[in-house]
Amino acid sequence: MSRAHLSNIAKPVLLKGMSLEQLRTWCQEAGEPAYRGTQLFDWLYKRGATDPAIMANLPSGFRGWLAENTLLSAGSVVGKSASALEPTLKYLIHLEDGSLVETVSMLEAGRHTVCLSSQVGCNVGCTFCATASMGLVRNLHPGEIIDQLLLVQEDRGIPATNVVFMGMGEPLLNYASVIAAAEIMHHPRGLNIGAQRITISTVGIVPRIKQYTDEQQPYRLAISLNATDDQTRAEIMPLDRKWNLEKLLNAARNHARTSKRAITFEYVLLAGINDSIKDAGRLARLVSNIKCKINLIPYNEAGAIFRKPLQHVIEAFAAQLKEARIPVTIRWSNGVDIAAGCGQLAAPMNLQEDAQVSTDY
Ligand code: SF4
Incomplete structure (x- = not known):
């Protein structure tokens, strides 16, 4: 499933609350490697990030896409x-x-x-x-x-x-x-x-x-x-x-x-x-x-x-x-x-x- 396809079906997606497995699968569906899900899990819960801009180890294109298509806070x-x-x-x-x-x-x-x-x-x-x-x-x-x-x-x-x-x-x-x-x-x-x-x-x-x-x-x-x-x-x-x-x-x-x-x-x-x-x-x-x-x-x-x-x-x-x-x-x-x-x-x-x-x- 492509990132564009994900954008069409659910906008914005609330990432907070997703488990490690769910984030890994979701990243793969967005066209990213599964390990991006592990990185996101880290940012969301261990570091409490609420803005993709600070997620320095993610590619800037993905960060921009996260900012437009996801919610990081509930x-x-x-x-x-x-x-x-x-x-x-x-x-x-x-x-x-x-x-x-x-x-x-x-x-x-x-x-x-x-x-x-x-x-x-x-x-x-x-x-x-x-x-x-x-x-x-x-x-x-x-x-x-x-x-x-x-x-x-x-x-x-x-x-x-x-x-x-x-x-x-x-x-x-x-x-x-x-x-x-x-x-x-x-x-x-x-x-x-x-x-x-x-x-x-x-x-x-x-x-x-x-x-x-x-x-x-x-x-x-x-x-x-x-x-x-x-x-x-x-x-x-x-x-x-x-x-x-x-x-x-x-x-x-x-x-x-x-x-x-x-x-x-x-x-x-x-x-x-x-x-x-x-x-x-x-x-x-x-x-x-x-x-x-x-x-x-x-x-x-x-x-x-x-x-x-x-x-x-x-x-x-x-x-x-x-x-x-x-x-x-x-x-x-x-x-x-x-x-x-x-x-x-x-x-x-x-x-x-x-x-x-x-x-x-
Ligand atoms: S009414 Fe109050 S004490 Fe009883 S289950 Fe609900 S929240 Fe708990």
Whole structure:
């Protein structure tokens, strides 16, 4: 296939998000040797290039053609808020179609953790989460996921050490794009981030957890549990009616056994809902035969419905788990003052007019 032919069928082509193999094949179809794809992969991800003009090892004719026929960036930063409490930044990122997503950058204990969005909005409807109010607009393309990371790195001037898929959206409902993006982040010629420093978090899309396990994906898996009985869980997470605790914990157990890696269970503590000592005891029993650790996340008061438990209640809950020898951490969210904490992300709605809520996932 000739370069002219490629120009006719797709213009402009978004290169960001293509894997090494895809870029090599694409270059060959454009009439260039496959190794040009390797060079492009390097420029796009390792060096974060957004302009073909700086790609000094590519022929000038090819660079000119790239400038006319391809897009190297999927988004741009249009807003940034800085926390007064800790070195946390929240970015508002504008995508090519006018959609907006939020991305959070946290510096802590020598780590630079970037929290990525995987969808514009979300239709899962967890009642404690601000993103749920947006409904689902659309899934993100792998390039739009990677660009969040590259834009943050460029702005901060600090490479990411850790990546968490805990921003807007349910990552496992955009499975293919999230895995494609993670592969590029992990690739030694890409961003070279260790697989165990990439965490994919889910509220419990059981068939996708099974797929993730069967495919032996090397990334960390986190599961948002948030309740110890189905009635309470279904009230705050409607998807429990589709995949209840038993199904979810079976999938989690199978993943931990097969991968031989610990699962992280996230547990958002909501005052008076799921924070009793009885809950802590039930939680310990539910996960007792699963290799795991538990992150307790005191609720960030994003709306008026729920309240954060008092400090002594949070500590008593954690102590009960410790007594049962379950590894537990209390995770105080960063950037709460700029609505960048867990469950607080929700891009402005003025450009999100197509938002829809659906339970068809
Ligand atoms: S917690 Fe996650 S899955 Fe639930 S509504 Fe929010 S973004 Fe969606």
